[in-house]
Every structure is written in C-alpha cells, then in structure tokens.
Amino acid sequence: LSSGQRLHNLYVLMKQKIKQFNIFESKIPSTDEHDIRNTILSTRLFIVTLTVAVIVLVFYTSLIDQTRIVIIKSPTFEQYATLYEKSSETLTCSCTQISIPYDKFIHLSPIYHQVCSSQFITDKWFKYINDSRPGGLIYTNDFRWLGLFQFQILENFCQLSSKTIDDELLIFYSQTTHLSQTATIASNITFQLQSQALIEQFQSTTKNNFLRLLQLIQDITQANKLISGLNTNYAIWAYNYTDFLFTTFVTQEYNMPANCICQVTYKCFQLSSITSFRDYLPGFLNGCFLLSSLLQSTLECWYNQTCFKQLIYEMNVSTTTTTTNFTILDPSRNNQYKPNTTIITIVN
Structure with missing residues (x-):
C-alpha cells in the first residue's frame, strides 16, 4: 500500500475508534445496540462536561490573587513603610523587643508662660x-x-x-511599653493614637499632682x-x-x-x-x-x-x-x- 492509502486507513480507523469510544462499557459486552449507543452517548457527554469544567477551573484560577509569603529580616523603617503602603492588609511584622522605653519614641518640650522668662x-x-x-x-x-x-x-x-x-x-521617660511575645507593629494611625493617649495621661497626672499639693498647702494654712x-x-x-x-x-x-x-x-x-x-x-x-x-x-x-x-x-x-x-x-x-x-x- 502506498503511504497515502495507509494514512487514509489510519484516519478511518481512528474515526471509527472515536465513534465507538465507550468508558462505560460493561465487562461482558452487550449485544443490544440500543444499550451500546446509550453508553457511547454518555461517554461523549462526560468528556464534554469534564472539558468544560477544566476550562472554567483554569480560567478562575488565573483570575484570583495568589498569596506569596516573602520574609524580610530586619527591614529598615523606610522598607517597612513601603511594604505597609503596598500590602497593609497582609503585612505582619513581629516586634524584636517586647519592652520599649517611652523616650525612644516620645519627646516632650514644655513651653512656659512668658512671665517665667520676663x-x-x-x-x-x-x-x-x-x-x-x-x-x-x-x-x-x-x-x-x-x-x-x-x-x-x-x-x-x-x-x-x-x-x-x-x-x-x-x-515618664523611664517607663516602658509592655508587649506580648507575639506582638506585631501597630499601624501608623494606631501608634499615633496610643502615643497621644500616653501624652495626655502624663499631662493630666502631672497637673493633678501639682494642684493637689497646692490645694493641700492652702487648706492646711487655713485650718491651722x-x-x-x-x-x-x-x-x-x-x-x-x-x-x-x-x-x-x-x-x-x-x-x-x-x-x-x-x-x-x-x-x-x-x-x-x-x-x-x-x-x-x-x-x-x-x-x-x-x-x-x-x-x-x-x-x-x-x-x-x-x-x-x-x-x-x-x-x-x-x-x-x-x-x-x-x-x-x-x-x-x-x-x-x-x-x-x-x-x-x-x-x-
């Protein structure tokens, strides 16, 4: 046979195999043509359904974001700020110190009334x-x-x-923050609010202590x-x-x-x-x-x-x-x- 004839015979054979492809064929071959046709149709339906499902799965997977864990050891503040701006929802940064003195991140400069320098x-x-x-x-x-x-x-x-x-x-400066072993860096807004709360507490405590002493002096003077x-x-x-x-x-x-x-x-x-x-x-x-x-x-x-x-x-x-x-x-x-x-x- 010529090569063309052989290719034609191969094509006819493959076409026949595809038409007769049946994954639901029973171990004992059936002679009922109606049953054979039903199982072949079921096979074709299964293959089409499987193909569509695979295509949908691949398309869906290509659309969703994939999380990739990247570990950066001892980043600088600038690196942290850049990462936080890009990935604030997923970024976690564990604290290397669980106790930090206030003077490391707060500095207060009191301003006195001008009469005190007059x-x-x-x-x-x-x-x-x-x-x-x-x-x-x-x-x-x-x-x-x-x-x-x-x-x-x-x-x-x-x-x-x-x-x-x-x-x-x-x-005040000698006091420290106390964090848990698993503590992570707070957001900038949270940090600012916490720092402001510490400052306001310091101002209130200092003022109240001073005024209590002043009132005590006046009361003792009057009582005696x-x-x-x-x-x-x-x-x-x-x-x-x-x-x-x-x-x-x-x-x-x-x-x-x-x-x-x-x-x-x-x-x-x-x-x-x-x-x-x-x-x-x-x-x-x-x-x-x-x-x-x-x-x-x-x-x-x-x-x-x-x-x-x-x-x-x-x-x-x-x-x-x-x-x-x-x-x-x-x-x-x-x-x-x-x-x-x-x-x-x-x-x-």
Missing part, C-alpha cells in the same frame, strides 16, 4: 518694688507693700513648675489659722493701759465677695492699689493670704503699656538709684491665654 521675676523688678515702699503705716491693699512678695511667689511658681515637670518627665506676718488675714492691735500691754487680733475684712472675713475663709479678696493711685490696679488682688490672692489675680496691667506706665509713675521710685527700663508682656504671645486670664488658670 524681667518681672528677677531681682531687678523685686528691687524696684522694694525701693517704692513708703514709710509709715502698712496698708494691706497697697501694691508697694505686698507686690514684692506676690511676685516672689510667682517666681517660685515658675521654678516649681519647671522642677515638677522635669521630675515627672524623668519618670496661721497669722500672716503682713497682717493680711489678721491685724494685731496693741493697747498700752497703765502698766499693762494688751494685744488683740482682729480678722481682716475684704469686699470680694461682700463682707468676706478671713476668720471664716481664706477666699476673700480686693483689688490691689497704691494709696495715691486714682484707680485700683486692674485684675491684681490682695487677700487673706498672698498665695490665694495671687492665684486669683491677672497680669493684665503688665500687658498694657498705658497701665504699666501709670503704675511705674505712681510707685515714684527715684531713677537715680533704680532703673525703670522694663518691657511689658507681649499680648501676641501665649495665644492660649488672654491678658485677663487668672494665674490659677495658667497654673491649671
């Missing part, structure tokens, strides 16, 4: 007030008598605030009925009667609130003034105790050039012995606080 808590201002004191009687609402001690208290407030915050920061050496809560009157000297203590009375007496409460105040001053010193108070009256005072006159110049004029200090070159507080600084903000609000 001339008004320096010896220059203290000397100026001291040189303005007149002779004769002491007036419990005269700024020239009491202002020196109040500004010295203000200086101590600035120093105590700085010392308290520095001490609390040392404690301590007498001020400046006669601000009790006035001492001495009477010379023949051969006897009688001494009596008279409680001081102030007009804020009306008819307020120091024997009952230390929260009695009145506006400070200078005896020859036409008006009271705006916002600056005297009272039963210098500390409590200072806390309720404002520094608005020290923000106002006109008011401060009038105060300097009324203090009437000789310029030959004392300089009057003082710079008032800048109202554009410390925008959080207005000039009429009380000192206790600033302390808070």
